[in-house]
Amino acid sequence: MVLVTLWLAGASALRAPVTDVAAALAEVRRIVEATSARRVEVFVHGPVEPLEWLRSASRSSPRVYWAAPDDRGGEVIAGIGACDILSGASGAEASLVFERAASLPDGAKYVGGGRFDAGAATSPEWASLGGHCFVLPAVTVETRGGGNQGVVACNVMGARSEALRWLDEASRSADVEPLKPQRIAVATTAVPMNRAWRRLVEKALDAFSRGSLEKVVLARRERFRIRVDPFGVLGNLEAAPRAREACYRFCIALPDVAFVGCSPEVLLWARTDDKKLMMTSDVLAGTRRRVSDPIEDAILRRDLLVSAKDALENDIVGDFVLDRVKSLAFNASLSDVDVLELANVRHLRRTVDATIDDPAALCKLLATLHPTPATLGVPSPHARTFIRTREPFDRGWYGGPFGAIGPGADAALCVAIRSALVRSSDLFAYAGAGVVPGSDPDAEADEIRFKLGQIHDALAAGTMMILDADDDGNNVQEDASTSSSLNNNNNNNNNNNEDEEEEEESSSSSSSSSSSSSSSLLYLHAPSVPPSKKKKTTMASSASSASSASSSSRRPAATKWTTEDRHL
């Protein structure tokens, strides 16, 4: 097999350096046409913003995005098209992805992810993403350790004509309309709703006292009836304070569905360090919110550091990860605790670091690490059963592994928390909290609300297109019929579903300001598509705001909350 990687600077000393993505794409095209290289790379000497390129380039799919935090290599891959897709109904088949990735030319990587729980029934909203999907993008714009220079690349695994078609697609700008900012209100509904949530946490506390469980991570799903450009949401997530420094940003967009997120937690990061193969896995558990007042914020930080309950949550994850890593790697060590500060919340963080002899162990490690008790609980089988039978929605890819896998031992997969599913005219956001003996249901609900604040802020930042607001603003309650059909599809405990339906009814009849309701109004100051364009535009073909091109350097605007917003 011929592996040819052409770097413009090395390929022709006579050529002037390429300084922008458009020129690099043209150069890549010229080389792809003229050679039989399996991967062509052209170096760009100048600032490169892969996400901006992805947002302003063709709306075709698939499109993928993967970005690591600055202090973890800072690799960014934005990709359009696919020269290979590994997908299926089951959860991520890590071995197949690692096996295929091993034969890729240097630099080429699969980007994708999979379900949190491959064994749980898939609900309709998650159906099109499947159990797992890893894409080898046809055309990528990439940076490493900052955007001052980058690489434009084309992977050619099949027909050359297909690669050229994707290069043409990648060079085409989206037809972007200038958008008029408009203030709209979007109703959100969280499941399980408040009463059912309390009962769920109480059931977990009961299981702890009976000795069948030690910890379980319980989640809530929030639904927004809006149609947004997922890469617009991603741009706002990435523009939030501390996101680039501390979070993995990711998105996969297929024709009618997208999954997007900004997670602070790495499941498995492997790299070669001083000729040794090193791996890192985060131990992230224990949370307090961030507030703007520096004194109160410092008190919350201290409170987290001295909390026995949060230390227990973190210890459970630490013991599990260390144990699993020790079984496959050597020199495994658990670091001291540190506080990871994010925009909305802070966490207790430790890392497990180890050296690996055999690159093949990476694939086994991934299989044995996921899901850690940071998203599942312990003992794993009991926590899994508890979640499968009692959580009233399908987690889908929330909490699953998402990342990039290349040849050799080049792999990074985050835990896809702080994430959202964008589908048709719905956005579903997810967040969970670790429940341990001593947990208080209302405090855990608050914690989830603070975590979801990250998605709320991204939606409220107003730089992504909102397509489906009514003339007066969108204000749609989650209807009981949809909710219960999702519940039934998820094989859930009937009593719990009855609770949900009971609450859905009470909330819609008593208005969203009821203290027992989990509905709220989130005001978004968002550009909207001109009415004439509304009907024609689909999610896959939606264009993002032209003014959003500079959004990555902007802080999200303050969210305008109504009083009832805080009743999640």
Ligand SMILES: C=C(O[C@H]1C=CC=C(C(=O)O)[C@@H]1O)C(=O)O
């Ligand atoms: C499960 C989530 O967070 C995990 C990661 C950090 C802190 C957590 C906690 O304190 O409970 C969770 O374990 C989520 O954000 O949905």
